Amino acid sequence: MQVAIAAFPRMTALDAIGPYEVLQRIPALDLVFVGERRGEVRTENGFLGLTVDAAYDEVPSPDVVVVPGGIGTRSLLDGGPLVDWVRATYPGTRFTTSVCTGSLVLAAAGLLNGLAATTHWGAVDKLAELGAKPVHRRVIEHLDQRLVIAAGVSSGIDMALRLAELLVDTTAAKAAQTLIEYDPEPPFDAGHPSKVDAAVMARVEEYRAVRA
Amino acid sequence: MQVAIAAFPRMTALDAIGPYEVLQRIPALDLVFVGERRGEVRTENGFLGLTVDAAYDEVPSPDVVVVPGGIGTRSLLDGGPLVDWVRATYPGTRFTTSVCTGSLVLAAAGLLNGLAATTHWGAVDKLAELGAKPVHRRVIEHLDQRLVIAAGVSSGIDMALRLAELLVDTTAAKAAQTLIEYDPEPPFDAGHPSKVDAAVMARVEEYRAVRA
Numbered sequence: 001m002q003v004a005i006a007a008f009p010r011m012t013a014l015d016a017i018g019p020y021e022v023l024q025r026i027p028a029l030d031l032v033f034v035g036e037r038r039g040e041v042r043t044e045n046g047f048l049g050l051t052v053d054a055a056y057d058e059v060p061s062p063d064v065v066v067v068p069g070g071i072g073t074r075s076l077l078d079g080g081p082l083v084d085w086v087r088a089t090y091p092g093t094r095f096t097t098s099v100c101t102g103s104l105v106l107a108a109a110g111l112l113n114g115l116a117a118t119t120h121w122g123a124v125d126k127l128a129e130l131g132a133k134p135v136h137r138r139v140i141e142h143l144d145q146r147l148v149i150a151a152g153v154s155s156g157i158d159m160a161l162r163l164a165e166l167l168v169d170t171t172a173a174k175a176a177q178t179l180i181e182y183d184p185e186p187p188f189d190a191g192h193p194s195k196v197d198a199a200v201m202a203r204v205e206e207y208r209a210v211r212a
Numbered sequence: 213m214q215v216a217i218a219a220f221p222r223m224t225a226l227d228a229i230g231p232y233e234v235l236q237r238i239p240a241l242d243l244v245f246v247g248e249r250r251g252e253v254r255t256e257n258g259f260l261g262l263t264v265d266a267a268y269d270e271v272p273s274p275d276v277v278v279v280p281g282g283i284g285t286r287s288l289l290d291g292g293p294l295v296d297w298v299r300a301t302y303p304g305t306r307f308t309t310s311v312c313t314g315s316l317v318l319a320a321a322g323l324l325n326g327l328a329a330t331t332h333w334g335a336v337d338k339l340a341e342l343g344a345k346p347v348h349r350r351v352i353e354h355l356d357q358r359l360v361i362a363a364g365v366s367s368g369i370d371m372a373l374r375l376a377e378l379l380v381d382t383t384a385a386k387a388a389q390t391l392i393e394y395d396p397e398p399p400f401d402a403g404h405p406s407k408v409d410a411a412v413m414a415r416v417e418e419y420r421a422v423r424a
Contacts, residue, residue, distance in 0.1 A: 021365065100393075161398060
């Protein structure tokens with residue numbers, strides 16, 4: 001089974017690597033990073049380079065598509081190679097999935113019209129604009145439509161565990177979880193704007209402004 | 213402040229990218245991936261290439277060192293460029309840190325002699341052999357020794373949030389957590405061998421054998 005993870009300039013690394021690390025544990029799955037062209041892409045602030053091993057047209061019929069998010073999605077929503085590839089591959093996939101603002105790409109490809117969907121908390125309005133119905137949940141699945149959609153960044157790990165269960169079985173998903181020792185103990189309860197105070201949100205906005 | 217993340221062939225991607233994603237959110241921190249030589253390294257099963265942007269000798273005095281783990285650590289423990297660099301940079305770092313079997317590298321560099329430490333659950337015996345005292349905890353810190361050590365793979369996210377607090381302040385750590393929406397909801401409670409049944413452990417061993 002081929003799992004194709006999209007990669008593009010200014011993507012968020014963990015959006016892709018969370019699902020990657022879960023799914024690559026399962027020998028039945030072959031993973032490939034696909035992009036506009038082979039070669040390196042730089043993630044959000046340029047500190048990290050990831051390799052694209054295949055161009056979109058070299059991966060025309062993956063079993064699973066994973067679309068990560070990041071600042072880089074902004075320039076991709078008016079159409080172009082990624083949106084075209086997501087639209088073209090969708091009918092043949094077992095699951096088309098997204099993490100973070102990757103769901104905006106799915107929406108731009110016309111896959112989320114009128115459907116409940118999630119994204120990074122900072123992109124909820126944009127998701128609605130693109131025709132989906134934003135819901136605050138960590139993972140949303142539409143099994144009839146073969147879509148699994150995760151919220152911001154780290155939620156891709158939770159999404160991928162469920163995806164492993166759907167693709168293989170519950171034992172495979174649990175084995176992957178054991179292997180990556182995913183028994184989270186966040187030192188703070190600060191994983192969403194609804195959980196933090198104004199001082200933290202001021203810092204969040206300060207950090208976002210630097211990176212925009 | 214410079215944060216140097218080691219990269220080497222057959223490393224585990226999430227060991228590095230978990231801390232990367234937390235720390236790169238904080239504008240005060242500059243991150244760099246360092247390795248034996250500039251250029252691409254392939255993570256465990258070869259599905260993913262990451263770029264090394266600086267050789268170890270180009271980063272002689274980082275403020276923070278992060279050593280990820282992975283199958284690739286096995287060939288590094290008898291000494292060589294990574295162990296030498298960890299040993300040489302340690303006196304000047306604010307914190308030397310590890311994720312997963314990265315702690316074996318710290319131990320091989322002589323930093324963990326007689327100290328409580330953690331690692332991936334599958335490498336506990338090896339950690340003891342190298343002179344540390346294995347303890348089953350997700351994150352262990354020795355502030356007097358400026359060491360912060362995480363357990364397997366995904367625990368690097370928890371470790372990095374604590375590190376952000378130590379390096380900047382609690383608000384910075386919480387802001388990073390909000391930004392990466394780290395509000396985990398694992399679909400299963402299977403994050404450690406102590407939490408799963410024999411059927412899952414049989415699958416774990418099957419998957420490990422394929423990758424070894």
